[in-house]
Amino acid sequence: xxxxxxxxxxxxxxxxxxxxxxxxxxxxxxxxxxxxxxxxxxxxxxxxxxxxxxxxxxxxxxxxxxxxxxxxxxxxxxxxxxxxxxxxxxxxxxxxxxxxxxxxxxxxxxxxxxxxxxxxxxxxxxxxxxxxxxxxxxxxxxxxxxxxxxxxxxxxxxxxxxxxxxxxxxxxxxxxxxxxxxxxxxxxxxxxxxxxxxxxxxxxxxxxxxxxxxxxxxxxxxxxxxxxxxxxxxxxxxxxxxxxxxxxxxxxxxxxxxxxxxxxxxxxxxxxxxxxxxxxxxxxxxxxxxxxxxxxxxxxxxxxxxxxxxxxxxxxxxxxxxxxxxxxxxxxxxxxxxxxxxxxxxxxxxxxxxxxxxxxxxxxxxxxxxxxxxxxxxxxxxxxx
Amino acid sequence: xxxxxxxxxxxxxxxxxxxxxxxxxxxxxxxxxxxxxxxxxxxxxxxxxxxxxxxxxxxxxxxxxxxxxxxxxxxxxxxxxxxxxxxxxxxxxxxxxxxxxxxxxxxxxxxxxxxxxxxxxxxxxxxxxxxxxxxxxxxxxxxxxxxxxxxxxxxx
Numbered sequence: 001x002x003x004x005x006x007x008x009x010x011x012x013x014x015x016x017x018x019x020x021x022x023x024x025x026x027x028x029x030x031x032x033x034x035x036x037x038x039x040x041x042x043x044x045x046x047x048x049x050x051x052x053x054x055x056x057x058x059x060x061x062x063x064x065x066x067x068x069x070x071x072x073x074x075x076x077x078x079x080x081x082x083x084x085x086x087x088x089x090x091x092x093x094x095x096x097x098x099x100x101x102x103x104x105x106x107x108x109x110x111x112x113x114x115x116x117x118x119x120x121x122x123x124x125x126x127x128x129x130x131x132x133x134x135x136x137x138x139x140x141x142x143x144x145x146x147x148x149x150x151x152x153x154x155x156x157x158x159x160x161x162x163x164x165x166x167x168x169x170x171x172x173x174x175x176x177x178x179x180x181x182x183x184x185x186x187x188x189x190x191x192x193x194x195x196x197x198x199x200x201x202x203x204x205x206x207x208x209x210x211x212x213x214x215x216x217x218x219x220x221x222x223x224x225x226x227x228x229x230x231x232x233x234x235x236x237x238x239x240x241x242x243x244x245x246x247x248x249x250x251x252x253x254x255x256x257x258x259x260x261x262x263x264x265x266x267x268x269x270x271x272x273x274x275x276x277x278x279x280x281x282x283x284x285x286x287x288x289x290x291x292x293x294x295x296x297x298x299x300x301x302x303x304x305x306x307x308x309x310x311x312x313x314x315x316x317x318x319x320x321x322x323x324x325x326x327x328x329x330x331x332x333x334x335x336x337x338x339x340x341x342x343x344x345x346x347x348x349x350x351x352x353x354x355x356x357x358x359x360x361x362x363x364x365x366x367x368x369x370x371x372x373x374x375x376x377x378x379x380x381x382x383x384x385x
Numbered sequence: 386x387x388x389x390x391x392x393x394x395x396x397x398x399x400x401x402x403x404x405x406x407x408x409x410x411x412x413x414x415x416x417x418x419x420x421x422x423x424x425x426x427x428x429x430x431x432x433x434x435x436x437x438x439x440x441x442x443x444x445x446x447x448x449x450x451x452x453x454x455x456x457x458x459x460x461x462x463x464x465x466x467x468x469x470x471x472x473x474x475x476x477x478x479x480x481x482x483x484x485x486x487x488x489x490x491x492x493x494x495x496x497x498x499x500x501x502x503x504x505x506x507x508x509x510x511x512x513x514x515x516x517x518x519x520x521x522x523x524x525x526x527x528x529x530x531x532x533x534x535x536x537x538x539x540x541x
Binding site for chain 2: 075076077078079080081083084115116117118119120148149150151152153154165166167168169170171172186227228229230231235236237266292294298302303306307310313314316
C-alpha cells in the first residue's frame with residue numbers, strides 16, 4: 001500500500017561507528033558543537049520538545065564549575081518503550097551523546113536516571129559505561145557517568161521532580177522558573193535531556209546539521225522513534241521521519257479497523273477516525289513518540305477510565321487542582337456512566353479539566369485535559385451509554 | 386546475616402551520610418528486607434541526621450519503596466491500557482487462583498506479594514509483569530503457571 005511514511009534507520013544502525021562520529025564532532029570547538037546542534041533544530045525527544053542546543057547553551061553560559069548532565073531514562077509515559085530499546089541496543093550512542101554534551105559545555109559529571117522498572121538493565125548499562133570511561137580517555141574528555149535508580153513514580157520524568165528525587169526528597173515538581181539550567185541538581189546548573197535526545201545528537205553530527213534539518217517538517221526536524229502498541233500487527237519501535245499524517249500512520253500500522261489513535265501517551269491527544277487526515281504526528285501534540293492504536297472493538301470509556309485511574313494514582317498530590325481534579329474527573333465519568341449524573345455533567349467535567357490546565361503546577365495536571373477533552377468530545381455516546 | 390542496623394550503617398558509609406544518599410540507601414534496604422520497616426526508617430533518619438518523617442515522606446512517595454511488609458517475591462502486574470487490552474485481568478485471576486491471594490495481599494508463608502503497577506514499558510509485548518526485578522512479557526495463563534511453579538519450587 002502507498003503511504004507517505006519515510007522509514008529510516010539511524011538510531012539503531014549497526015553499520016555506523018559511533019566513536020568515529022564522536023571523534024568527528026570533537027574536531028569542532030566547544031562553542032561550535034553547541035551552534036551546530038542549534039542549527040540542526042533538534043528538539044527534546046522526551047515530550048516537551050525544547051530545542052536541545054539552546055538548553056546546552058543556556059547551561060554552558062552559567063557561571064561556576066559545578067554543573068551536571070542528567071540523562072532522563074525515567075520513561076514512564078504509558079505506550080512508550082523506545083528509550084528502553086535504545087539503552088538495550090545502542091547504549092554507546094547515548095553515552096557518546098552525553099560525552100559530546102560534556103565537551104560542548106565543559107561539564108564533568110553525568111548521571112543516567114534509570115526508572116526502577118528497568119533495573120534489570122543496570123548490569124548491561126554499567127558494563128557499557130565502564131568501557132565508555134576507558135574510551136573517552138583517549139579523547140581527553142574528563143567526564144564520568146553514574147547510574148541513579150528511580151523507584152516507580154511517573155511524575156519523576158518531569159525534570160525538576162527527577163532532580164528532587166535525586167536529592168533524596170519526594171518527587172514533587174518545583175516552581176519554574178528557575179529552570180534547571182540555572183538551579184538544578186544540588187542547586188547547580190543542570191542539563192536534563194531524554195535518552196533519545198542524546199542519541200539523536202550523534203545523528204546530527206553524523207549527517208551534519210544542514211542535512212539533519214532537511215528531515216522532517218518546518219517545525220519538527222529529523223527522525224524520531226515511535227513506540228507503537230495496541231491493535232496493530234506491527235507493534236514495536238519504528239524510526240520514522242517526522243511529519244507523517246495520522247492517516248498514513250494508520251494505513252501503515254493499523255489493523256484495518258482503527259477507530260482512534262492516542263498520540264503522545266495518556267498526556268497526549270486522542271485522534272478519532274474523522275481527524276486522521278488533518279492530524280500530523282508531532283505537530284501540536286507531544287513528541288514523546290507514544291502511539292497507541294484502538295480498533296472498533298474497544299470501549300473508549302474503558303480507555304478513558306484507565307487513563308484517569310493512572311493520573312489519579314500518579315498525581316504527586318502537591319497542588320490541589322491536579323490532586324483533586326484527577327479524582328473528580330474519574331468519579332465524574334463513573335457517575336455519568338451509571339446514570340447518577342445527567343449527560344450534561346460531562347461539560348462540567350471538561351471545564352474542570354481546562355481549569356486544571358491553567359492552574360496545575362506541572363505538566364502532569366496541565367495535560368490531563370488533552371486526552372480527557374479529546375476522548376469525551378469525540379466519543380460522547382460511549383461515555384453515556 | 387548482620388542486623389538491619391549494621392546493614393544501614395554499612396550503606397551510609399558506602400553512599401555517604403547525606404540527604405542525596407537517601408534513595409539508594411532505601412532501595413538497598415528494600416532489596417534486602419523486601420520492605421522498609423518503621424525501625425529501619427528511624428535508623429536511616431538517625432544516621433543521616435534528618436527527621437524520620439522526612440524519610441517516611443520520601444519512602445511513601447515511591448511505589449517501589451514498600452513501607453508495608455511484603456513477600457520475598459513481589460509480583461507487579463502492569464495495568465496500563467495496552468496490557469489491559471491484551472488480557473491483564475485473566476492474568477491476575479490466574480495468579481490469584483494459583484497463589485490464593487488477592488491484589489495487595491501477601492501469601493501466608495510470606496513468599497509472594499501480588500501488586501498492580503503502572504506502565505512497565507513493554508506495551509508491545511503485553512500483558513507484562515515484574516517479579517522483583519525480572520521482566521515477564523506476552524503472558525498467558527499457561528506461561529504464568531510455568532513461571533510461578535518455578536518460584537514455588539524455590540529457584541536459586
